[in-house]
Amino acid sequence: MKIRVLGCYGAEFPGFKTMSFLINESVLLDAGSVTSTLSIEEQERVSDILITHSHLDHIKDILFLADNLAGRVKSPINLIATDEILAIIQGSFLNNTVWPDFTLIPTISEPVLKFKPIKTEENIKIDNLTVKAVDVNHTVKSVGYFISDEGGTILHSGDTGPTDRMWQIANETEDLRAVFIETSFPNEMLRLAEISRHLTPNFLKEELKKFKKNHLPVYVVHMKPQYLEILKKELTDIRYPNLHFLEQGQELEF
């Protein structure tokens, strides 16, 4: 599985883009930074978008991607998430006021976007990938994803505060290769992290005690760029054996 990191931060600043991974050149995991990064040819190759939740920093480029590709793609791009998440995107964004309803454009029979609802903890197939969503703990309905191919499985937490079920499944996943997990705020912003259901480095330290496979790499994502320096210091201080700071533009293979 090839992962290209289009954006991996918890806010947008010059040089720092919001969450989006491109997997095997055709599957997006979140769409916070797609159209400012991919060429039109690369955008046309996108077949599916896995969505962790409806917050704008994870979905905004679904809107711009649909606009760019209207009339250019033969089959619609699948928007994949649970019913609740898709309903928010449909009702709040693709509602013909904030943005046109690209599930009906350019024609009802050949639209740019198509909703593909999934259930948590059920496997679905996308080409040679097997994907399973798991509920996590955020202010809106939010899921993490286990994504597998013949090379193994990776876990992406999405946005989450402290959570349990995701770690249970991670511990049971024999071919797990890597974990991508959010840490948004520095320790002194504990209160804000709690009410917005995000992790701090101290929270992450507690979370990683639930994870039994500490030989595997853990990549930190969704850091707020305005606190990057202090976050990296505090994350280094938790002294986890295999912790990495994911970088925008990085390409990984599992």
Ligand SMILES: [Zn+2]
């Ligand atoms: Zn976010």
Ligand SMILES: [Zn+2]
């Ligand atoms: Zn969020």
